[in-house]
Amino acid sequence: MTRSTLDRRAAQKAERRSTIVDAARDLIEERGGPTFGVDELAARADVSRRTVFNHFPSLDDLFLTVCEDALAVVVDDFLARIARTPLGDGGRSAMFDEIAAAMHDADLPAAIATILRILGGPSPADERKAPLTDAAFSRVTERLLAEVLRRHPAADVLEAELLVESLMGGIVVISRHWVERTGGRLDAAARATWQDLLARLIANVRNGYLPAAP
Amino acid sequence: MTRSTLDRRAAQKAERRSTIVDAARDLIEERGGPTFGVDELAARADVSRRTVFNHFPSLDDLFLTVCEDALAVVVDDFLARIARTPLGDGGRSAMFDEIAAAMHDADLPAAIATILRILGGPSPADERKAPLTDAAFSRVTERLLAEVLRRHPAADVLEAELLVESLMGGIVVISRHWVERTGGRLDAAARATWQDLLARLIANVRNGYLPAAP
DNA sequence: TGCATTGAGTGCAAGGTTGCACCTAGTGTA
DNA sequence: TACACTAGGTGCAACCTTGCACTCAATGCA
The missing domain is CATH 1.10.357 (Tetracycline Repressor; domain 2)
Structure with missing residues (x-):
């Protein structure tokens, strides 16, 4: 009775996305602004740099x-x-x-x-x-x-x-x-x-x- | 300085694997034995049934x-x-x-x-x-x-x-x-x-x- | 015996993630 | 001006996960 029909893929993709958003928010909080690069963000989110651009244009x-x-x-x-x-x-x-x-x-x-x-x-x-x-x-x-x-x-x-x-x-x-x-x-x-x-x-x-x- | 070179894929695959193992252990503890099917295990691990067999023959x-x-x-x-x-x-x-x-x-x-x-x-x-x-x-x-x-x-x-x-x-x-x-x-x-x-x-x-x- | 059901295991195509090479614009510097 | 360097962004092939359809063996039942 898990969300088998509701495509686990969508849930996982959403989770990845929010992982990236969370990492970005944390970095912004720490730096006082968006003063970081994609590589740093990707490393923080433990996600590939490419994946960042797969979720956000x-x-x-x-x-x-x-x-x-x-x-x-x-x-x-x-x-x-x-x-x-x-x-x-x-x-x-x-x-x-x-x-x-x-x-x-x-x-x-x-x-x-x-x-x-x-x-x-x-x-x-x-x-x-x-x-x-x-x-x-x-x-x-x-x-x-x-x-x-x-x-x-x-x-x-x-x-x-x-x-x-x-x-x-x-x-x-x-x-x-x-x-x-x-x-x-x-x-x-x-x-x-x-x-x-x-x-x-x-x-x-x-x-x-x-x-x-x- | 994250594990960029060490292939994030390996780490993620290992994590998936241990997720499955953990779910199996928990189910065994609850049931007192391996009295469950692949579908139940996959649901518990929040993983595709197919993935179970990708990790374990x-x-x-x-x-x-x-x-x-x-x-x-x-x-x-x-x-x-x-x-x-x-x-x-x-x-x-x-x-x-x-x-x-x-x-x-x-x-x-x-x-x-x-x-x-x-x-x-x-x-x-x-x-x-x-x-x-x-x-x-x-x-x-x-x-x-x-x-x-x-x-x-x-x-x-x-x-x-x-x-x-x-x-x-x-x-x-x-x-x-x-x-x-x-x-x-x-x-x-x-x-x-x-x-x-x-x-x-x-x-x-x-x-x-x-x-x-x- | 014949037949339906259940659950393990597989083949396959579709889609998501990753690393890598690459392009490009902006910036600092000689 | 010319050149190098950085950083955003893209194309692509390889890999992993997933859902689905399928096979096969065991079990239950009429």
Whole structure:
């Protein structure tokens, strides 16, 4: 009754893949950034150098995966916060309120700092890795949208997409500003800066998305 | 500086092999004997049924390997006892004495009981497995001979072989008798029976191998 | 006796991993 | 500028594992 039908190959391949990802994460933690080569990574993962490229078309893809894995815990927390709030009526205001509240509560600065650590600091020498940040946030956006639609099956899909895109796109924008200003620090001042930026974002989106308060 | 040159393939293959052996040992422990099929073993080892036969030409070979692994600890103890005794002059008497002493001290009944458990009890239904017992003892003989020759580089090789063969062959003989009489028990009475048989063996070999005492 | 069933063992093709040779772009240096 | 060197990435053949279909011998049963 083991997973005989479910192809043991798939499980083993996934295990190899996560072995590589784990090794990369560990090395990043130790070095404070992705400052290592394929050979070193392969040796750490006890895997052939060739196998690394069999699983990931490039190192950037691997780093992106590490990013997403590291972000996953924060995203899970973020979505859990939304899930814990009572269900609204599926209207614009209900969806907006629950997302905004979760954004206030979730430790997004920590998540962003994680990305920065992975991608090499607030002022990375090579800008090639900027798209990775976008890609990481893009996955978060997808998950958030899915959660919102799950919670509000009757909601207008287009409106939900616009809302989530606006908010998450804004998060990317204010993340960059926040990194510029604070360097990704996690002290009280930096967190205050984040709250300021977040407040401006939410106010902006509310103004454009929700009807003006009477 | 990892084992890059030493072919990672060999290491991985060895690991797979020991995974299978471990699974077999565990199953034997649980069932009290090798009362399981290839499919169950493969599932337990999380390995393809085909892979089992890629590593072992038959289940008997696998059982033999489990035997040897289980025996290894006792054999190590046995050889360690010999190694701890002071080096003699390399003559017949010196070699005989140190082996005989180790045989007295080592817990051979436990080793034999282990084999019995693995091979299915003192009165196995199928006699096909009898050769496995001989094979297991044969490996022990090889190791003992190597150890003796290592300790006595100047010894006559033929005489050392004859001595070890005689003693170990005798061990096989009295093991069978011991199992017949005691069923492989490990209580005081059974151990006394073992000591009786062993004394007769050693006396026999001494009479034939060493010159009569003056 | 005839027949179905079970379990050991094999042949084979498909797919994953590995080592090696190789290509290429970027970088340091004379 | 020319050259060497490093490091990411690819092509390829060899090897290992796996699932599947198959054979064969033993056992159980009508």
